[in-house]
Amino acid sequence: MTCTCGKELTYNELGLNKKFSAGGAALCIGCLAKRLDVSEERLQEKIEEFLRAGCKLFVKE
Ligand SMILES: [Zn+2]
Numbered sequence: 674m675t676c677t678c679g680k681e682l683t684y685n686e687l688g689l690n691k692k693f694s695a696g697g698a699a700l701c702i703g704c705l706a707k708r709l710d711v712s713e714e715r716l717q718e719k720i721e722e723f724l725r726a727g728c729k730l731f732v733k734e
Pocket of ligand 1: 676677678679680700701702703704705
């Protein structure tokens with residue numbers, strides 16, 4: 674799976690797309706942050722939060 678910018682998506686990026694449905698398109702963390710109008714750091718924090726909650730859509734990198 675690749676982002677519209679051509680970047681190969683990681684497992685966690687795919688997880689983010691499932692959590693924050695970006696209107697069907699699978700986006701990398703950078704493009705998703707722009708789409709959601711939040712910082713990339715904030716999304717990284719969300720990944721950590723989901724990990725702590727035991728969400729299987731994310732893995733420790
Ligand atoms: Zn992208």
